[in-house]
Amino acid sequence: MGLELxxxxxxxxxxxxxxFIYLYMKQAISIKKWTAEVKFTALLRGLLFLVLVFALTVPQILFPAKEDHVIFLVDRSxxxxxxEAKILDWIEKSASEKDIEDTYAVAAFGKDTAIERSLKKTNEPLSDFHTETEQSETNIEEALTFASALIPNDSGGRIxxxxxxxxxxxxANEAIEILKSRHIQLDTVVVEQVHADDLSLEELTVPPVLFAGEKTRLALTINSTSAKKAAVRISVNNRxxxxxxxxxxxxxxxxxxxxxxxxxxxxxxxxxIIPEEDRFLENNVLYSVANVKGTPKILTVEVDNSGSIVPILQQSGFAVEQxxxxxxPTTLSGYLAYQSIIFNNVPATVIKETQMNLIExxxxxFGTGxxxxxGEESFGLGGYFKTPIEKLLPVDMDIKGKNEMPSxxxxxxxxRSGSMAGNKLALAKEAAARSVSLLREEDTLGFIAFDxxxxxxxxxxPLKDKDEVIDKIQKVSPGGGTEIYSSLELAYEELKDLKLQRKHIILLTDGQSALNHNYDLLTEEGKTxxxxxxxxxxxxxxxxxLLEQLAENGGGRYYDVTDSSVIPSILSRETVMASRTYIEDHPFYPGIQTSTDWxxxxxxxxxxxAYIATTAKPRAAVPVLSEKKDPVLAEWQYGMGYTMAFTSDFSGKWSGxxxxxxxxxxFINQMITKSLPKYDSSPYDxxxxKEDGNTVLxxxxAGGSTLPLDVSLVTDKGKRLETNTKITGPGTYETDIPDNAGMYFLSVNETTETGDVNNYQTGFTVPYSSEYLTTGHDEKxxxxxxxRGKGKVLQQEKDAFRPLPYSSYHKQSLSQWLILAAFLLFFSEIALRRFGLKRLAHWTRLDIRNKIRNEHSDTTLEKIVKVEKLKTRAKNKLVVQRKITQENKPETEEKMNRTKVDKMKQSNGEGNITEAEKEERMRRLLEAKNRKNK
Known part of the structure; x- marks a missing residue:
């Protein structure tokens, strides 16, 4: 047992x-008041300061621990x-050698760490590993930190x-320093890799800058554990x-x-690489990225070839893919292969939301144009309201002058049946909310959910409060079956008597309903x-x-949806189509804004x-306007890219x-040229x-510039990652990136001293983890x-529970008791200064005297009570004798004796006193004595 501060x-x-105590005593001596009271006060204050300071040191009594704590930390990468079986057998043999008081736990790790068995004294063997850990990495640092947290803070132990x-x-070196500060020893056990046939693609080398028309060398480095045949496949942009x-x-x-x-x-x-037999599939694929200088490549997206501008683009010297x-494409790399993308009268209802996000x-x-x-399938009519495509365009799909629209x-x-639960219902509600946003407050809206x-x-x-309506729609929950007819009948019933110019119903369902209803009659009556x-x-x-027939008979449109993410675009398109006023279809001569570019x-x-009515965004330039001041051609810079909106068509039907x-x-060539990205080809290397186990970009x-860089990092799935770039030397910048293997795309923006912005884009690949390389175990x-951990490489199982080099203790803090003592001393010192030593001593002596008197009074009372009891017995005895005498003597003698007895009673002052009266007399007697003592 010991003491620790x-x-x-x-x-x-x-x-x-x-x-302070010295000054207090010096002052008392100087004014000649060095009395016993002052001496006692100084003593109390000294004790008070001593106890408080000792409490602040947080003293702890150390009781030697009887048990050792051992954590078995198992690599499962x-x-x-x-x-695994060999390791479990090792742990079982080791646990059988431990003392009865020793405890042990088991944890497994790879990229992360999980507990297999908590710290216990049990000898019961661990039959198998039950937790799942990410096997793609070996993170010993995190594992050691996790294991150290399993050992009680006040105790040492061994991992x-x-x-x-x-x-x-x-x-791991950083974690080991923490272990040493906690008196935790680190032992290691060598785990040999299980031999298995494996082939790995370790390097793919492609020049970072190429030129169209050249022949380039592609170099592959392959490592194999044995001689074999394998197939090699190389593709470019998935071709x-x-x-x-x-x-x-x-x-x-x-x-x-x-x-x-x-x-x-x-x-x-x-x-x-595709071998016949292989241990790891993860090490069979590698990527590389190259920027190729040459003719700009344009992607045109069209539903059919009507109004195609591909021949015009090809004559202008562009490489065009239709x-x-x-x-x-469904990956970001599929879009970065093009310098500009053209949507030629394409509806949003056939494009997934994820694809729109990738384009954005x-x-x-990355500066793609x-x-x-x-056309009839574009802008608001195509369902682009509140989509990522609307976000990047210089125009809003909503239009001004809504008051001129028909009612x-x-x-x-x-x-809302049970089959709609989850993402389908969520997207349907979001679609309904978009439709509400497109309507005017004067428009009439109804919403019917059915099961x-x-x-x-x-x-x-009439729509008065859009927010309230959207809130009601968002609260719809799934449940029940599917019955279409009654809901559709109710919708027709709600609309038929309303005096409106346009009446439209949108039915959305993922199920089937009974067919024993006359849907034809319902739609025909609706048409009237x-x-x-x-x-x-x-x-x-x-x-x-059924749904296709209903749309045909109802004079509307039918949508067959396989991807629920297009539902919002469909409903917004239908809402716009219902008004039919977004198309301005009267001949006119556009107005031209003053511009040197056109x-x-x-x-x-x-x-x-004709054209589709839209609203120009505040920062957009509008070089071509309609007679109603609507944009016919609008353009702006969106991030690093340049986008344009031509609200007429390319076919000539609308553009006339x-x-x-x-x-x-x-005109077409000028649009494409302005949209092309403006970035350098190779200003950066x-x-x-790897640095301390982390991947660093x-x-x-090339010019040794030290200007700040704005770096954007995006995954192949279109997810933007947060980056923090720092300058580490002249012209050298570094940023940490995720360790996840895969394709990443990089956009670097440099603002020059004159304010110009230079952009550079490229891609790179984070290769698979070196975990999948068959390099054998590293004994060194x-x-x-x-x-480093002050331990050793174990050869025998019993050594895991050998005596620890550090003594372990259980600690008991004394601070709370010292603080309590300080409070008692503090209040004692206050009482001494308030009342003085003499008064406290007087009160103490008085209390002692009162105690003695009370004890004396108690003794006197006991004696009086004893005398009264003796008198009562004598009286009772006398009464008995009198009765006997009365029976044996004549009546006259009895009277004489009674007279004598009465006289004796009177002389003794007894008379006919009752027991209650006697007790009252005794009480008054005691009170009188107490008053006399006081």
Whole structure:
């Protein structure tokens, strides 16, 4: 047992405390009041300061611990797969050698750490590992920190680390320093990798800058544990360019392939090896990125070839690729291969929300251009309201002058059955909310949700409070079956008597309903009341035949939806279509704003037939306007990209004489040229390296510039990552990036001293973790870890519970008791100064005298009570004798005796006194004595 002071330096406070006591005593002596009372006060104050300062040091009594704590920390990363049984057997044998008081726990780790068995005294063996850990990395640092937290704070202990020594994340050295400060010893046990046949692709080398038309060398480095055959496949932007079978020898192999570069832009090279037998699939794929200088590549997205501008673009020297909306890429790399993207009369209802997000990222972060042309399927009519595409365009899909629109009544009939639960219902409600946002307050809206029957969520009435209506819609919950007819009948009933110019119903469902109803009669009666109906079939279980027939008979549109993310675009499109006023279809001559960029308008402007009404955003430039001051051509800078909106069409149906105008090709070419990205090809050198287990991206400026950089990092799925770039040297910048393997795209923006912004874009790949490399165990690193942790590499199981080099104690703090003593001394000193030593002594003596008197009074009372009891017995005895005498003597003698007895009683003062009277007399007697004593 011992004593420990947690903050011993607090004892220095005794110096000023002693000085204050000295000053107090000196003052008392100087004024000649060095009395016993002052001496006693000084003593109390001295004790008070001593106790308080000692309490501030946090003293703790140390009781020797009888048990040792051992944590078995097991590496379960990919590199040691197959060694679990051997490790469990080792732990079981070790636990059988421990003392009965010793405790142990088991934890497993890879990229993260999980507890397998909490700290216990049990000897029961662990039969298997039950937790799941991420096997792609070996993070010993996090594992050691986790294990140390299992050992009680006031105790030391030992961690036994099972590892192959291959640390791929974090830095164990930092965690070991924490262990030493807590008196926790680190032992290690060597885990040998289980031998298995494996082939890994370790390097894919492609020049970072290429030129269209050149032949480039592609270099592959392959490592194999044995000689075998394998297939190699190389693709560029998901297009296969090579597939070949190769012979691989044991060890390191290098292969070269040639590729004729025919396209420009950002090229993503992907190399794969496919062996017959393989331990890890994760190490069979690598990517590389190259920027190819050459002819700009343009992607045109069209539903059909009507009004295609591809021939014009090709004549202008652009490389053009034409796709339908259903063929759009689903990764960011698929869009970065193009310098500009054109949407030519494409509806949003066939484009997924994720694809729109990827396009928005390509424009904003990497400078890809974007142009949208009008038509019946574009802008607001195409359903782009509140989509990522609307966000990047220089115009809003909503229009000014809504008061000029015809009166509209819209009822949304939405399926809320159990099958709609989850994302489908959430997107349907979001779609309904978008539709509400598009309506005017004078428009009439109703919302009916149905399952086995209809439920009026929003009464059909003029829209007064949009927020309240949206809130009601968002509260709809799923449940029940599917019954369409009654809900549809209710919607027609709500609209038929309303005096409105446009009446429209939108029905959305993912199920089927009974067919024993006359839907034809319902839609025909609706037509007589000018009511139209559109339907949305969601998923394969919907009654597609019924819904298509309803839309055809109801004069609306039918949508077959396989991806629920397009529901909001469908409903917003239907809301716009119901008004039919977004199309301005009267011939006019557009007005031209003064601009040096569009010189072709100096010779006059052809007539235009129609356009889609939109509203220009505040920062947008509008070089071409309609007679109503609506934008016909609008443009702006969005992030690093340049986007344009041409609200007429390319086919000539709406653009009229423009499509036959001699300057038409020049106008198209000018739009494309302005949208092209403005960035340098290779002003920076990009590289990756590992530092303390973390992946670091290094950006080196070719000119040694030290200007701040704005770096954007985006994954291939379009997710933007937060970055923090720091300057580490002249022209050298570094930023930490995720360790997750995959493709990443980088946009670097540098603002020059003149205010100009230079942009550079590229891509890079974070390769698979070195966890999947078959390098064997690292005995040197394992021994180093044990040496740093003041332990050893264990060879025998029993050594895990050998005596610890550090003594362990249980600690009991004394601070609370010392603080209590300080309070008692404090109040004692106050009482001494308030009342004085003499008065306190007087009160103490008085209390003693009163106690003695009370004890004396108690003794006297006991004697009196005893005398009274004796008198009572004598009296009783006398009465008995009198009765006997009365029986034996004549009556006269009895009278004489009675007379004598009465006289004796009177002389003794007894008379006929009752017992109560006697007790009252005794009480008064005692009170009188007490008053006399006082």
């Amino acid at each position: 947690k903050y011993p330096l607090m004892l220095l406070l005794l110096l000023p405390a002693g000085w 990919a590199s040691v797969q197959g060694s 036994v680390l099972f590892t192959d020594g291959n640390e791929t994340a974090g830095s 296969e360019i090579l597939k070949k079978t190769i012979n691989v020898k044991e060890g390191r192999n290098e292969f070269d392939f040639l590729h004729h570069v025919e396209e420009s832009g950002l090229l993503i090279y992907k190399a794969e 796709r339908g909306p259903e063929q759009l 990222q390509a424009v904003k972060e 974007f142009i949208m042309a009008g 509209l009544g819209l009822i949304l009939v939405m399926d 086995s029957g209809p439920w009026k969520v929003v009464e059909t009435a 009341e000018n009511i139209t109906l559109s339907t949305v079939a969601l998923g394969g279980d919907a009654d597609h035949a 010189r072709m308008f100096q010779e006059g402007v052809p007539q235009m037939n 004489d423009w499509a036959a105008w001699s300057k038409w090709p020049q 990009i590289s990756l390296h 290094v950006i080196k400026s 690193r394992i021994a180093e870890l044990a040496d």
